[in-house]
Amino acid sequence: MNYVTVNPCKTCQPLGAIIAFRGIEGATTIVHGSQGCSTYMRLHLTHHFAEPIDVASSALNEKDTVYGGAANLKLALKNVLARYKPALVGVTTTCLTETMGDDVNRIVNEFKAEEQVNDVIIIPVSTPSYTGAMVDGFNLAVEAALNVLAEEGEKKNCLAVIPAANITPAEIREIKRIIEDFIPFIFFPDYADTLDAPFFEELPLIFPGGTKIEAIKRVGSCRNGIILGVCGGKNLAQLLTEKFGVAACRLPLPVGLKATDIFFQTLAEITGKTIPAHYQWERRLLLDALIDAHVITYGKRVAIFGDDADLVLALAGLAVELGMVVAICAVGPSNEQFVRQGAPAESILNPVDFDELAQAVRKTRLDLLMGNSKGKFMAKEKNIPLLRFGFPIHDRLGAGRQQIFSYRGAIQMVDLIANTILENEDLFVSFS
Amino acid sequence: MTLEVLKDRRNHIIKKRGEMEDLPACEKESLAGAVSQRACVYSGARVVLNPITDAIHLVHGPVGCASYTWDIRGSKSGEAQTYRHSFSTDLQEEDIIFGGTEKLYRALNELVARYRPPAVFVYATCIVGLIGDDLKAVCGRVTEETGCTIIPVQSEGFKGNKTEGYKAACDALFDYLIGTATGDNNYPYVVNLMGEYNVAGDFWAIEPYFKEMGVRIGATFTGNAKVNDLRSAHYAKLNLVQCTGTVTYLAQKMEQKYSLPWRKVNFFGLEGMEEALLTTATFFGNRLMLDRAKEIIRQEKKRIFGPLIFYKKRLQGKTAAIYMGGAAKALALIKAFKLLGMETVLVGTQSGKRDDYAQLMAEADDGTVIIDDANPAELAEMLTTLKAGVLVGGVKERYLSYKLAIPFVDFNHDRTSLFAGFDGLVNFARLVDTTINSPVWALVRGKFERNAFI
Numbered sequence: 001m002n003y004v005t006v007n008p009c010k011t012c013q014p015l016g017a018i019i020a021f022r023g024i025e026g027a028t029t030i031v032h033g034s035q036g037c038s039t040y041m042r043l044h045l046t047h048h049f050a051e052p053i054d055v056a057s058s059a060l061n062e063k064d065t066v067y068g069g070a071a072n073l074k075l076a077l078k079n080v081l082a083r084y085k086p087a088l089v090g091v092t093t094t095c096l097t098e099t100m101g102d103d104v105n106r107i108v109n110e111f112k113a114e115e116q117v118n119d120v121i122i123i124p125v126s127t128p129s130y131t132g133a134m135v136d137g138f139n140l141a142v143e144a145a146l147n148v149l150a151e152e153g154e155k156k157n158c159l160a161v162i163p164a165a166n167i168t169p170a171e172i173r174e175i176k177r178i179i180e181d182f183i184p185f186i187f188f189p190d191y192a193d194t195l196d197a198p199f200f201e202e203l204p205l206i207f208p209g210g211t212k213i214e215a216i217k218r219v220g221s222c223r224n225g226i227i228l229g230v231c232g233g234k235n236l237a238q239l240l241t242e243k244f245g246v247a248a249c250r251l252p253l254p255v256g257l258k259a260t261d262i263f264f265q266t267l268a269e270i271t272g273k274t275i276p277a278h279y280q281w282e283r284r285l286l287l288d289a290l291i292d293a294h295v296i297t298y299g300k301r302v303a304i305f306g307d308d309a310d311l312v313l314a315l316a317g318l319a320v321e322l323g324m325v326v327a328i329c330a331v332g333p334s335n336e337q338f339v340r341q342g343a344p345a346e347s348i349l350n351p352v353d354f355d356e357l358a359q360a361v362r363k364t365r366l367d368l369l370m371g372n373s374k375g376k377f378m379a380k381e382k383n384i385p386l387l388r389f390g391f392p393i394h395d396r397l398g399a400g401r402q403q404i405f406s407y408r409g410a411i412q413m414v415d416l417i418a419n420t421i422l423e424n425e426d427l428f429v430s431f432s
Numbered sequence: 433m434t435l436e437v438l439k440d441r442r443n444h445i446i447k448k449r450g451e452m453e454d455l456p457a458c459e460k461e462s463l464a465g466a467v468s469q470r471a472c473v474y475s476g477a478r479v480v481l482n483p484i485t486d487a488i489h490l491v492h493g494p495v496g497c498a499s500y501t502w503d504i505r506g507s508k509s510g511e512a513q514t515y516r517h518s519f520s521t522d523l524q525e526e527d528i529i530f531g532g533t534e535k536l537y538r539a540l541n542e543l544v545a546r547y548r549p550p551a552v553f554v555y556a557t558c559i560v561g562l563i564g565d566d567l568k569a570v571c572g573r574v575t576e577e578t579g580c581t582i583i584p585v586q587s588e589g590f591k592g593n594k595t596e597g598y599k600a601a602c603d604a605l606f607d608y609l610i611g612t613a614t615g616d617n618n619y620p621y622v623v624n625l626m627g628e629y630n631v632a633g634d635f636w637a638i639e640p641y642f643k644e645m646g647v648r649i650g651a652t653f654t655g656n657a658k659v660n661d662l663r664s665a666h667y668a669k670l671n672l673v674q675c676t677g678t679v680t681y682l683a684q685k686m687e688q689k690y691s692l693p694w695r696k697v698n699f700f701g702l703e704g705m706e707e708a709l710l711t712t713a714t715f716f717g718n719r720l721m722l723d724r725a726k727e728i729i730r731q732e733k734k735r736i737f738g739p740l741i742f743y744k745k746r747l748q749g750k751t752a753a754i755y756m757g758g759a760a761k762a763l764a765l766i767k768a769f770k771l772l773g774m775e776t777v778l779v780g781t782q783s784g785k786r787d788d789y790a791q792l793m794a795e796a797d798d799g800t801v802i803i804d805d806a807n808p809a810e811l812a813e814m815l816t817t818l819k820a821g822v823l824v825g826g827v828k829e830r831y832l833s834y835k836l837a838i839p840f841v842d843f844n845h846d847r848t849s850l851f852a853g854f855d856g857l858v859n860f861a862r863l864v865d866t867t868i869n870s871p872v873w874a875l876v877r878g879k880f881e882r883n884a885f886i
Contacts, residue, residue, distance in 0.1 A: 001546065003539040005495060005522035012496030034558050034589040035462050036472020040500035043828055047504075052832040054808050059464045065562060065590045072464045079438055079465030083809055095494045096558040096590060099528055129494040130559070131525050199876060203812055203835050355517075374502070377516075394504075 009332025013137030023189020164233020476597020493557030627675025630655025
């Protein structure tokens, strides 16, 4: 359909910004718009991460939309400061406040002067919902935070690592585990512990964890930087290089053998160190797993979809290593980089909604679907399994605990994909 | 009260003490920055209309509003699945600048051509109100040109809170559907069920009882409803209103225009079911029907007595907290907990009205805290302070409750267990038992075992 989006394969920018701010220690977020925006996004996030998600709203009403939202935003800031005692507040805009033309920077500055707020950092970010999608909002919030906080400094032996894609808390932990073996680093934004939080003896209002504000300031002193993601995050690589003089490169998500090799190789080159033996061991474990699985997965046809181009590309890469045929690679929001990268697929759909995707799926033979929960309708109709990756995952547990990065993650993935195929084919003996 | 709350929120929270007159402050705009659990006008309208299964629900605005509401509710359909799709005009920057009416017009034409739906609901979002798209005009034009009923829903998000959305939905139903077809006037015992959304199949659990009493259900607003059932809803003889918060306004409008009387009912809980069936039979003044209703109640009570006693033994003496969207369910829940031998220590709603809170106060025991438009911080503090043994709420409250090590039961629109009718109550008791008596809470409260392997 040309004028209607049917079953969207994307969400809006403020949602991504909320996730990014969740990765700063002591931070909370206000969505400047009507009450529903923050509530819907909380609902979406809480379903996915199985965590309570507090996001405040400036709760605009009819009068405010006519006369401007300054008073409400100031009141929201005041109440959030009083209640949550945050170190930092992210303020995202919405389509409503963008169209109203609220000057959020000015409102925030006025608020700080009026209330004499000196010890809380407030970072506005412009994230209208009528352009871009979740990952763009995430990247814009990261950019805004770096612009406010980071300082150019004398370069030290330190690596800044910034995700510009939809990666899970567990994957953040895996990246940190690896980089720790190479070089001192700053991972930002680090929402590993705030979006996959443990059980607490006493529930804190703001979950502990997140990149320390001090650390974000020092991003500008890192000699090198890695942006995880090649379809988005161009703004971040540019910012690091041009504003802070950090030598930054963009890498594909380390999913599967080759992409993980690139990741390790880059770390080795940056640090001048050899890859530690235990990772080489893990690599060989992956090779072993790939060999075990190869006859099961060979020639099997998969459709891969989602709202994040980098994740879709990464999964496609792994599928190819398994000898699978990627029949369809589909990314919801329009993404030039994704199209230019050229996924190894028979058919590339971008931009796309689930309606068009379902039509493509109907027309081709498939053994497997990989993508977010919203693929469940196609899976049911086609009677093939759906392996859930990406966002949102609303009908299974453990979205935040999923870990597909590095050789380790790939090993789990290889078994999962092969076993899912076996399960579906209902074989009663081994596959020799 | 020892709880630390924001100054402007203090009078929204009160503790019942004897025959006090005070009610919590309510029916107000949510306080900015207070992290209200409420949603927006569009959300309210969508809640009421979404279960209409064979209609197209087109969200006119940027994609977010449609994305976040795609198939997130548990209303079941016996047949049509159109309502489980998400349709959006997905407005882009240039549409915001030049106006979205042309895109909407073309979108509607595409939808009508492809799906031939009995009706299309077009929801206005914040942005549409702001850029001044004339929804009514476009809908009118497409209706005229295609013959398909296109219904504008004036649900601009900033117009107020969810309650405004309920009203917008009721207006849409009243102005564009009800009264547009003739019905069967010969059968004297026809009722509409209003504010029954067939969540998890609730409607199917109560329908057989009405059948047995000889009562025909004309239309359901809006669980498992089809557009054409709603058109002739004015032919019913009685409106039974369950979810008062959402549809009382519509029942009142129907009473004015069609002299169609309405009664409050509740299909959750023993008392609720009993009253609902008796109210209906009494209204029709049919002796035989009343006898049949009484017989159904007697038999069903007898049937579920065993299971209820079983769960009561396992739950007696525990305490409960309730946080609901509207007051009707909250009230029924207090009664249900009493029946199970449990005491309600906290009851709150997102958008209860003064009358609602008066009723909740009357039903609540002394010492019960009553709260309007709570936020997570307040809920967390109160659940802990009041030592709630279980919380009944929606998804947003679930993980808050879990993080506080408080058992939880979902009684919202996205639940998957049916709670209506006599079996629904047993189902509810079973779920309360499932969460309260799970071994997990002992593990959570237990100490780290040091000597496990000695």
